[in-house]
Amino acid sequence: MKTETKFIVLGMLTIGCKTGYEIKKLIDTSFSYFWKMSYGQIYPALKKLVDESLAIVIQVDGDPLERKQYEITEKGRGKLLQWLEMPVLETGIQRNEFLVKLFFGRHLSLEKVLAHLDMQKELLKAKQVIFMEIEKSIFEQKESDDTPYWLYTLDYGKRMNETALAWCEDKKRAILERRNRVGSKKRTTINNEEC
Template sequence: MTKENHTKYAILGLLTTGCHSGYSIKQMIDGSLNHFWKISYGQIYPTLKQLVEEGLATVKDTTQTGKPNKKEYYLTSDGKTALQSWLNNPIEAIPTEKNELLLKLFFSRHQHADITINQIDHYLNQLTERYHTYLSIEQLITENLLDQADSPFWLITLDYGKRTTKAAIEWCEDTQEKLKE
């Protein structure tokens, strides 16, 4: 059984948010999706090309003054149906998180406890920075984007990120205390 390419559905979904060029899709990914779904810049255009080939999107060249033509992509009715079908299906499996810190901790009996504590402290600082980024995104949405039809769902997704990050911060603090004992 081949594994489904969910990036295809991420791009289909982004086309519904007013992102129609590869550049605007990349901007939206960098500002939101990359916090929970990694899509490299190198995946965007091949995926868009695939969507057009499958009849799920169309492409239109838009002339720009003093710039090269811009390709804009739009969902077809088949694309809307494919997105809706994917949205209606349950998730296949709970994803397995790859976490280098946890991998290192698993084998940390082979290093001094101070090094492990410092690694956790570094991770804690990164998590704290991420949490503040989420708060900034939340403020941006609530102050500027509440009129968007997608905003309640963006806030729900963001809430998941905030809660899991806060839990990870608490775990770091508890783990550091255990290792100091």
């Protein structure tokens, strides 16, 4: 298990998430544009946190599902703060299948490359809607000390998304211009050969 997973889960316990389900739900709605995590990562992390006395399990009377609820310990708060204070020495690596396919784009027809770009634009537009919904839900909640930091990370996602959308439009224009240039060169060559 990566260290980041353990500390992200630990951090989630500080903002009101008490179950693995609540942690996953918040990650899927608020974190998904910069970090993904599965139940297969969350539950082992919770177990490890309890084993290391960084969190405890709380029994909730009357819970028909008998869900385990977790709470961060003082030791856990100390470890989380230690991790948060450590400098981040990399910019992060993103996996992007679309960019890999574009890199090998010469093997595709221009129509297929343009179709991939159009699909990316649609996905990015859908992501814009999600960002607006996240922002709305943040403003609907009672303001807390976490609120400005949630908005800062959301703003990063919105700006990256806007940049990616503008990039898609720019590359589509570039591809169409290139197709027109290459097409006109071929027509010129054919016409010269006919003379």
